[in-house]
Amino acid sequence: MAIRNIIHEEDDRLFKTSRPVEVFDERLHCLLDDMAETMRGAEGVGLAAVQVGVLRRAVVIDCGDGLIELVNPRIVGQSGKQSGPEGCLSFPGEYFVVERPNSVVVEAQDRFGRPFRVKGEGLKARAFCHEIDHLDGVVFKSKATAPYEGE
Numbered sequence: 001m002a003i004r005n006i007i008h009e010e011d012d013r014l015f016k017t018s019r020p021v022e023v024f025d026e027r028l029h030c031l032l033d034d035m036a037e038t039m040r041g042a043e044g045v046g047l048a049a050v051q052v053g054v055l056r057r058a059v060v061i062d063c064g065d066g067l068i069e070l071v072n073p074r075i076v077g078q079s080g081k082q083s084g085p086e087g088c089l090s091f092p093g094e095y096f097v098v099e100r101p102n103s104v105v106v107e108a109q110d111r112f113g114r115p116f117r118v119k120g121e122g123l124k125a126r127a128f129c130h131e132i133d134h135l136d137g138v139v140f141k142s143k144a145t146a147p148y149e150g151e
């Protein structure tokens, strides 16, 4: 495992659409392992492959209750609304208020290509939405309703 370099706003790859993962091999496993280590090293709760410069549809999330790997994820259900502060490892020190669904259901594949479904509420729903947006080149700032002026 290795910590990879996280790209920032000035890198236009951040705004590109990622391609689906088609091969579930050792290379993908290495990418996912590195993404988890990179996320933890940066004390984030989520990271998309594009943030380490790989334009493939893969995401890691850990909201404090265990690592979730999402390959080719898509949101298949959502309900409720939440409005709160959000940050991004590609925008260090920047926080904005973003409105998200309070609850989402995601369909994805695991690192071996097996399909599964996972539900997230609160912070986890926010993380799912934020990271899946990255796969379409969408960053949180573009959805902000206000700057976050909290402590």
Ligand code: NI
Pocket: 087, 088, 089, 090, 130, 131, 134
């Ligand atoms: Ni982000």
